[in-house]
Amino acid sequence: MPYRAPINDFRFIFENVSEFSQVQATDRFADATPDMVEAILEGAGRICEDVLAPLRRAGDLQPARLENGVVRTSDGFKEAFAQLAEGGWIALSAGQEHGGMGLPIAITTVFNEMAASTAMSLGLCPLLTQGQVEALEHHASDEIKATYLPKLIGGEWTGTMNLTEPQAGSDVGALKTKAEPRDDGTYAISGQKIYITFGDHDLTENVCHLVLARLPDAPAGTKGISLFMVPKFIPDAEGKPGVANNLKVVSLEHKMGIHGSPTAVMQYDGATGWLVGEENKGMAAMFTMMNNARLAVGAQGVGCAEGAYQHALAYATDRQQMGRIVDHADVRRMLLTMKADTFAARAIAVNCAVAIDMETATHDPDWKARAALLTPIAKAFATDVGCDVASIGIQVHGGMGYVEETGAAQFLRDARITPIYEGTNGIQAMDLVGRKMMDGGEAAFRLLDEIQAHAESVRNDLAEPVWQASETLREAVEWLVAEGDMRARFAGSVPFLRAFARVLGGHYHLRAALAEQGEGARTKLARFYIARLLPEHAALLTHAMSGADDLFALSEDELAA
Numbered sequence: 094m095p096y097r098a099p100i101n102d103f104r105f106i107f108e109n110v111s112e113f114s115q116v117q118a119t120d121r122f123a124d125a126t127p128d129m130v131e132a133i134l135e136g137a138g139r140i141c142e143d144v145l146a147p148l149r150r151a152g153d154l155q156p157a158r159l160e161n162g163v164v165r166t167s168d169g170f171k172e173a174f175a176q177l178a179e180g181g182w183i184a185l186s187a188g189q190e191h192g193g194m195g196l197p198i199a200i201t202t203v204f205n206e207m208a209a210s211t212a213m214s215l216g217l218c219p220l221l222t223q224g225q226v227e228a229l230e231h232h233a234s235d236e237i238k239a240t241y242l243p244k245l246i247g248g249e250w251t252g253t254m255n256l257t258e259p260q261a262g263s264d265v266g267a268l269k270t271k272a273e274p275r276d277d278g279t280y281a282i283s284g285q286k287i288y289i290t291f292g293d294h295d296l297t298e299n300v301c302h303l304v305l306a307r308l309p310d311a312p313a314g315t316k317g318i319s320l321f322m323v324p325k326f327i328p329d330a331e332g333k334p335g336v337a338n339n340l341k342v343v344s345l346e347h348k349m350g351i352h353g354s355p356t357a358v359m360q361y362d363g364a365t366g367w368l369v370g371e372e373n374k375g376m377a378a379m380f381t382m383m384n385n386a387r388l389a390v391g392a393q394g395v396g397c398a399e400g401a402y403q404h405a406l407a408y409a410t411d412r413q414q415m416g417r418i419v420d421h422a423d424v425r426r427m428l429l430t431m432k433a434d435t436f437a438a439r440a441i442a443v444n445c446a447v448a449i450d451m452e453t454a455t456h457d458p459d460w461k462a463r464a465a466l467l468t469p470i471a472k473a474f475a476t477d478v479g480c481d482v483a484s485i486g487i488q489v490h491g492g493m494g495y496v497e498e499t500g501a502a503q504f505l506r507d508a509r510i511t512p513i514y515e516g517t518n519g520i521q522a523m524d525l526v527g528r529k530m531m532d533g534g535e536a537a538f539r540l541l542d543e544i545q546a547h548a549e550s551v552r553n554d555l556a557e558p559v560w561q562a563s564e565t566l567r568e569a570v571e572w573l574v575a576e577g578d579m580r581a582r583f584a585g586s587v588p589f590l591r592a593f594a595r596v597l598g599g600h601y602h603l604r605a606a607l608a609e610q611g612e613g614a615r616t617k618l619a620r621f622y623i624a625r626l627l628p629e630h631a632a633l634l635t636h637a638m639s640g641a642d643d644l645f646a647l648s649e650d651e652l653a654a
Contacts, residue, residue, distance in 0.1 A: 096146040096211050098138030099399060102439065103203045104131070105615075109608035110440050110601050111447045116197050121454035125197055133185070133196065137204045140180060144173050145211035149400075152214040152353025153503050157294070159345045159355075164293040167353040170215050174296040178248020183219045187226045191242035198453075199446040202392045206439070209396025210403075213507050214353030216396075218251055218291045220389045225252030225303055228382040229322075232370035237322055240332050241301055251297050254382055255286040255304040255323075255359060272306035272321055272366065282306055282323050282366040285343070285358065288514070292357025293325065293342045299334045300325040302359070303382065304366060305375050312373065320375035321366035339364040350506030384468060386515045388449070391442045391471040394479030397508035398435040401479075401486035404501055405431065408490050418489075427489050431482045433622040436605070437598030438475040444601070445471040462536035466529050469521035473587075474594035476511035477518060483508045522586035525593070526573055530582075534574040537593075541567050544600045555606055555616075558623050559599040562630050566596045569634045584644050585637030592633035599627040 107113040107130070116122050117130075152167040159165075177183055186201045187193025201223060208216030226245050229238055244250040258268050270284025282304055286292075293300055302323045311317030326334035343358040370378040406428060409419040418424045445467035452460040483505035487494035494501040512518040529536070541563050548560035569589060576582055602619035609615040 096142055096400060096403060098134075098141055098207050098210075100134050100138050102436070103134055103443075105605070105608070106440055106443050106601075107199070110604045111199070111444045112451070113197075113199055113443070113447055116199065116447055116450045116454065119451070119454035122195075122197050122450060124195065125200070130200065133200055134203070136180070137182065137207055140176065140182065141207040141211045144176050145208060145215060148173055148212040148215060148353070149503070150500060152212060153350075153507075154352075156352035157345060157355035159342060162341065164295065164342060164345065164355050164357070166294050166296060166355065167214070170353060171296050173212070173215060174218065174248070177219060178297075183248040184223050184226045184246045186223070187242070187246045188230055191230075191238065192246045193226070197446070197450040198388070199443055199450055202388060202442055202446040205389050205392040206396040206399065206442070209393040210400035211396075212353070213393060213396065214351045216393070217351065217354045218294070218296060219248075220386065220393075221254060221290055222248075222252040223389065224254060224382040224385040225301065227385045228303060228320075228378055229369065231381050232320070232378040233322070234369075237367060237369065240328055241322065241324075244299070244332075245301065249297060250299040250301050250324075251291060251294070252301045252303065253289055253292055254379070254386070255289055255292075255302050256379065257288045258285060259287055268305055268307065268318065270304065270306040270361065272308050272319060273363075274308070278367075280306075280308075280321055280366045280368065281363040282321055282340075282361045283363055285360050287358050288346070289357045289359045290514075291355055292359045294355055298326070299328075302340070303369065303379070304361065305379060306366075308372060315376045317373055318375040319372050320369040320378045322369050323361065323364050323366040327365055349509055350503065351510060383515060387468055387472040387521070388442065388445055390511050390515045391438075391445070391473075391475035394472075394476035394508065394511045395435060395439045395442055397479035397504050397511065398431065398438060398475075398482035401483040401501070401504035401508075402428070402431040402435055404504065405486040405489040408493075408499075408501075412491075418491075424489060427485050429618070429621045430626065431485055433602070433618055433626060434478045434598070435482060436618065437594070437601060437622065437626075438471075438478040440601035440605075441467065441594060441597050442471045442475050444597075459536075459539065462532065463540065466525070466536045466540065469525045469529065470590055470594050470597065472515065473512070473518040473521040473590050476508070477591070479508040479511055480505065518590075519587060522590040523583050525590050526582045526586040527579065530570075530574055534570045537570045538567065541570070544596065547600065548603065551603065551607060555603055555619060555623055558627060559596070559603050562596045562599055562627055565631060565634055566592060569637055572638050578641070581640045584641035585639060588633040589637035592630040592637060595627055595630040595633065599623050 117125050148169050155167045157166050185194050185196045186198050189195040222245050273281040304321045304323045305318050327336050329335035339362045341360050343360050346356040412418045448460055448464035452464050487501050490501045493499050544563045548556040602622045606616040606619035
């Protein structure tokens with residue numbers, strides 16, 4: 094089934110459901126004119142449809158492999174990556190100073206979605222490079238910027254993120270990788286890192302690793318972590334790849350999905366590295382990259398959902414069982430759920446990106462708070478939707494969905510990593526009810542005020558349930574900020590985040606219906622979402638405010654009984 098880029102949906106959300114026009118009105122993004130945005134969307138759609146989409150199945154059936162210490166990527170990946178690099182698609186939002194286009198993150202977000210719909214395994218390589226570029230732009234020395242940024246932005250080199258170790262997953266502060274200072278200003282990096290996406294490959298001439306490590310006598314925990322640039326090949330005086338660094342790929346993981354993406358165990362044995370940012374301030378620098386990646390992973394979730402929906406719809410309109418199965422009520426329920434949730438997740442991701450762009454352009458603290466609030470919601474809800482929609486897609490196919498040759502199962506296998514990496518969705522939810530509520534709920538209340546004001550201005554049968562849902566959510570936020578027991582907050586954090594996303598989805602569907610001005614397809618879809626999916630928020634919020642006592646009531650022995 095050929096993929097068709099949802100350009101009309103992106104265009105509609107930019108124009109009617111987000112504040113993207115405000116981004117275009119800023120001096121920072123004045124070059125992102127409607128004509129340029131249209132050209133970028135059309136071009137991105139074409140390369141994803143024509144170049145990346147044919148690689149989705151090939152990457153699944155021909156995984157990346159390690160041969161005599163060399164990582165070989167799936168057939169076609171190298172040629173496709175070269176086209177991405179040549180077209181300037183690697184780092185669309187990178188600064189113009191070093192060769193980037195300086196486009197809004199909102200544009201990069203929809204490109205990442207399309208890449209995930211078509212060839213998620215290959216799309217991971219530019220995604221990690223985008224994050225590394227942003228981290229270097231904010232934290233690296235001018236010398237490092239001059240050496241690495243043009244190569245990364247141009248797609249000549251690629252970037253990775255090295256956090257996780259066997260004993261240090263979500264608890265990054267437990268890492269043991271060492272950085273020993275040398276007399277020439279470099280550092281000797283020694284240790285092992287796991288789960289390194291595109292830790293090595295044959296797509297480009299160099300791979301640039303951002304590695305978290307601990308200096309001698311550094312404080313314990315995250316306060317004693319520094320960040321280092323550790324390239325596969327050390328750049329020579331002309332900035333070209335020189336001698337090989339003292340690092341290697343120990344092995345590649347055998348994974349449930351994203352088979353075409355080499356996930357490496359990396360070993361550093363006194364490898365040469367350069368400090369990025371200040372000593373013992375590595376987590377601040379790495380969080381720049383991680384926050385970039387969290388929204389990007391949310392876009393991957395939307396991409397998996399879109400691909401699975403298109404795949405299921407094509408099957409449902411063709412499959413005959415007592416007539417076409419698309420005409421059966423339950424199949425219609427599944428397809429509408431897929432479509433409605435994909436739109437909600439896409440709208441949340443784009444609105445999060447717009448908030449990031451507005452903060453970048455204006456430095457307004459309110460936009461910064463909005464972006465911070467929406468990031469965990471966008472990451473967690475969109476990736477949950479990606480898994481849910483991909484699972485429903487298998488169900489639409491019936492027994493054939495369980496058969497690999499249809500390709501339906503790959504969407505779920507690929508999507509399943511997205512709620513896990515770049516901070517599990519449970520951690521995103523804890524962040525939302527913890528750190529993001531340290532302002533007393535101010536950012537959340539400000540967003541709810543906007544939702545309710547919009548619903549009040551409409552006053553129709555679609556607006557009333559949205560207003561009521563946002564009021565229930567407001568009461569839950571009030572409960573959260575008054576609850577001093579963090580364990581009680583954390584116990585209900587996952588349902589709270591999903592309820593928040595449900596309300597946001599209702600708000601964005603309402604905006605879409607109003608923009609259509611009539612009982613067209615978007616209004617009909619909004620009616621389905623608001624009537625059938627939005628009501629879930631009430632049960633979710635009841636769960637969210639139930640405290641933690643029942644979760645810990647059973648002893649470990651009783652859990653095992």
